[in-house]
Amino acid sequence: MKAYQILLYYCYTPITDTELFREEHHLYCLENNLKGRIIVASEGLNGTVSGLREDCERYRSTLKADPRFSEIDFKVEAHHQHAFEKLHVRVKPEIVHSGFKHIDPNVNTGIHLAPKDFKVMKEQEDVVLLDCRSNYEHESGRFRGAITMDIENFRDMPGQLEQLQQYKDKKVITYCTGGIKCEKASAYLLEQGFENVYQLHGGIINYGIEEGGEDFEGSCYVFDNRVVAEVNSINPKIISKCHICGTPSTHMVNCANPVCNLHVHICERCGWEYEGACSETCVEHPKKRDYDGTGYYPKEMNGRNPYKS
Numbered sequence: 001m002k003a004y005q006i007l008l009y010y011c012y013t014p015i016t017d018t019e020l021f022r023e024e025h026h027l028y029c030l031e032n033n034l035k036g037r038i039i040v041a042s043e044g045l046n047g048t049v050s051g052l053r054e055d056c057e058r059y060r061s062t063l064k065a066d067p068r069f070s071e072i073d074f075k076v077e078a079h080h081q082h083a084f085e086k087l088h089v090r091v092k093p094e095i096v097h098s099g100f101k102h103i104d105p106n107v108n109t110g111i112h113l114a115p116k117d118f119k120v121m122k123e124q125e126d127v128v129l130l131d132c133r134s135n136y137e138h139e140s141g142r143f144r145g146a147i148t149m150d151i152e153n154f155r156d157m158p159g160q161l162e163q164l165q166q167y168k169d170k171k172v173i174t175y176c177t178g179g180i181k182c183e184k185a186s187a188y189l190l191e192q193g194f195e196n197v198y199q200l201h202g203g204i205i206n207y208g209i210e211e212g213g214e215d216f217e218g219s220c221y222v223f224d225n226r227v228v229a230e231v232n233s234i235n236p237k238i239i240s241k242c243h244i245c246g247t248p249s250t251h252m253v254n255c256a257n258p259v260c261n262l263h264v265h266i267c268e269r270c271g272w273e274y275e276g277a278c279s280e281t282c283v284e285h286p287k288k289r290d291y292d293g294t295g296y297y298p299k300e301m302n303g304r305n306p307y308k309s
Helices: 017-032 053-065 115-121 154-167 179-191 205-212 268-273
Strands: 004-012 035-041 045-053 077-078 086-092 110-111 125-131 141-143 171-175 199-202 216-220 253-254 261-267
Touching: 004 053, 004 179, 017 035, 017 086, 017 141, 035 077, 045 053, 053 077, 077 205, 110 115, 115 199, 115 205, 125 141, 125 154, 154 179, 171 179, 171 205, 179 199, 199 205
Parallel strands: 035 086, 110 199, 125 171, 171 199
Antiparallel strands: 004 045, 004 077, 035 045, 141 216, 253 261
């Protein structure tokens, strides 16, 4: 049994004093040896944290004991170590930057599909799967036959509405990494006149945990040290190619040149040959970071007190 866990979660629920909650929550995570990224907003909570199994179990119990978070749904993955270097707890306007601040998923959102129901429904002829993630995410992996949007950020989704109109008479199932984007994406589609809108509850990660990830092709981009996670244990298939040599590869990095920082697939051989950079130009950049084979570069704390960051 692996000693650590990675928790992925979100909850749309009112938080009145976000600054006070942020400080208390940050201190609680520090005291319980948790690392990760947590966003606090007046509309709710969104986070990915890692820690020892017992610390993660305590964290889940503590949050669920709070009436505001009693319905929170944790995606739990076993891991051999911390998936983060540090802890960051931030107050932001939204728990995921969407541009849909007027939408409250507790009032209106697409019908939630449990992974087992999604597995059946996605095979129906009148169903369209809509990937609500950014380009670098769906280029790493996506469901077979899914519709992808040419967007750099989730907030760019409204610009894709014209292209999506052709699916208005279909049953549209939205999906993303953990489910949070779909809460507002599905609500937005309903707002725009789409009538049959669903969402994969818990996202790709939960589908992998509960149903083995069948028909998800490639790797799932994640926002921790792993960069990508393998979710399909049934019929896996590599769809991404090395940015440099074109060979099939699931190895994804941030370009070692921080000015570029491109999210890109680079195979192991080219990764070492180009020192984690995506091009010869980036290899020669004076600010190029040291490459350790992962292509993941944690943010610097800039000397700030970790108890107040």
